Amino acid sequence: MYVYNDFDEAFVRTRVAQFRAQVERRIDGSLTEDEFKPLRLMNGLYLQLHAYMLRVAVPYGTLNSAQMNKLAYLADTYDKGYGHFTTRQNIQYNWPELRDVPDMLSDLADVGMHAIQTSGNTIRNVTADHFAGAAKDEIEDPRPVAELLRQWSTDHPEFQGLPRKFKIAVTGCEADRAVIRAHDIGIQIVRNAAGEIGYKVIVGGGLGRTPMIGKVLSDFVSKADLLPYCEAIVSVYNLLGRRDNKYKARIKITLHENGIDKIQDLLNALFEQIQSLFGGFDQQLLAEIEHSFAPPAFKVKSTDGYDAARLANPAFRSWTDTNLSDHRADGYAIVSISIKKHGATPGDATSAQMRVMADLAAKYGHDELRISHEQNVILPHVHKSDLLAIYTALRAADLATANIGLISDIIACPGMDYCALATARSIPVAQEIATRFDELKLEHEVGPLKIKISGCINACGHHHVGHIGILGLDRAGVENYQITLGGDGTETTTIGERAGPGFGADEIVPAVERLVLGYLDLRMSPSETFLQAYRRLGAAPFKDILYPEKAAQNAA
């Protein structure tokens, strides 16, 4: 893992000291809220419905056990004993007091963490495949380049006042687990015909009010060119991006309004100018960073005990069937720890749970943890002979829910339970759907199904790319939920189609139940997933299930 060098350490400490002074000046009245707001946002501090919220960056979703333990410490010391993992691989604290925030940032700096650029019109936390460095299908670990981008974008003097926020995601394989086509810049590590490693660069994806799938700007950018290429993209956006209307300010709109050819021309001209200015220093830095992400020393050991335990223990077997993914090393597995217990808040972990996960990583997982954009926690490197011990410990901590990729593994934004921007609540809808399908004992029968819920049009809950997406709105002073169907956030990214009129808060869970039960009747075989059935049949039969009265009218 990357460890802060003296420069990083000094930079973060200086920022904490600056923010401490800014908070003092706000409290003594020398700064008004209007003056203070941009300063606090630069440091990840929001003011929400009931309290402040501190958003802490987890760069490319990677943590070690000391960092996870520190997050638990923060939850206990300054918050209400829990934290909320987000769809951008960050963690949010919902109840900090203003006076404590500089201490929180100082504590984070002790373990090489910060909250810088987790808000504001800057380049945000760079996200990556949560299976990075472990996935079997990976060309190269995406985290060194994500770290290079983090260093380049942090406090970049030209990019502190962009037209709007800017999000970058990186993946090291064709299978997309980082939703790169829904980011301002999506980077995929690829190999060209000559066998060299480089990057496919996708630009202008995004969800929100105007969902768009990113367009390929270049099929192959060489390693040495990536940073100047990204700088050229952000510079062109900085010049062309609209500042007159915040709803039209993201690069997806810039690209849409100007056309990809014009952007390409400007970009190429600028790239030629700045390419030489980088002088190779970035490559030297990248080499050092790559060194710190060297794979752990994987052990070679028998997995006989694991196979026997699977046969003997059905609950353990069920968990291993659902929550494990293929690892590139023999005898190893990737463990996804579900932070989606039926009826609990998606993404919320208690401090005790964080400590259990940190201990497991330290003891069995080469000291690595990941936060996934699907709001779960990953132990990326686990030898199969340790899985039973891990499962047993997770079970004791209420963390052994076997539901990864199933209907109750729901992404949900905080919604109007916390967020000042929300138009409706998301969390209770997620809780009720998960509880209902647990009662029905149907989720394993239903199979892979992604439900994603956002509490407003900004789509933090990624509803557009949910197989079933739910968008909470305010319709004449009442919560109302719109359903979209057929969305997909993987390498075959698709924006879901709106099914029809929205449902009231008491109608949305029955509507989802109707839809899922209806799918069971429509599928060709148990192996045809919801998304496959939707693609084969189109929206019509699903709309008929959602709106039976309308279907009856049409039939009459």
Add this chain to the structure above:
Amino acid sequence: MARPFVKVITANALLEGDAIWFTQNGTWSRNIADAEVLTDEAHADIRILEAQADQSAIAGVYLADAKVTDAGPAPVHFREAFRTRGPSNYSHGKQEA
């Protein structure tokens, strides 16, 4: 017919971020029932300026729709109702006390 003008002034407390309401005697209360009910638009404009002057105690002042009940002013919109209680997934915030 337009809805009659019935508002309260609300904000967040500077230190805790908790929802607060502006009272008739120019103080801030954690309970909406203590809020001053504003039924005159011109008067509300003046009161919000007075409320905003209190920069070292509060953040983010705005006017919110309200209704008058036997227990005092109460929220109209569900967002404002949540602000009087706290989130629905845990008994945190005002409902905790």
